[in-house]
Amino acid sequence: MGKRLLIVEQDSDIRLVLRIWLEARGYEIQELAGGWEVRETLQRSKFHGVILNCHLPDISAFTLVKLIREDGLSLPILLMSSAYPPYYEPMAETFGAQAFLPKPFSWDKVQGWLSKWVVDAAE
Numbered sequence: 001m002g003k004r005l006l007i008v009e010q011d012s013d014i015r016l017v018l019r020i021w022l023e024a025r026g027y028e029i030q031e032l033a034g035g036w037e038v039r040e041t042l043q044r045s046k047f048h049g050v051i052l053n054c055h056l057p058d059i060s061a062f063t064l065v066k067l068i069r070e071d072g073l074s075l076p077i078l079l080m081s082s083a084y085p086p087y088y089e090p091m092a093e094t095f096g097a098q099a100f101l102p103k104p105f106s107w108d109k110v111q112g113w114l115s116k117w118v119v120d121a122a123e
Contacts, residue, residue: 052078
């Protein structure tokens, strides 16, 4: 079984591109289009990491990261956004995400995050 990632992104085209790229590298992917289901999904299944869009239709990604951490989950979280105010990157770290990548993102940066943060076994 490959490493499992949860992609939370409202744009179906971006989810598809991420899925294809990640599955080609051996990752097992589950997708969600909104944030309200994330906490339940993470409690129900084990994941090695989360790729999370900052601008979800139903909840702030920063609030969601904070809630995930309050649930006691320490899995790595990568935040992405096409809007890139200068405060997003430090805010992502303050709330408990490991990294922030602006869109359009570079595949090298996604791979760098995966190599640094996504471990072999879901904890």
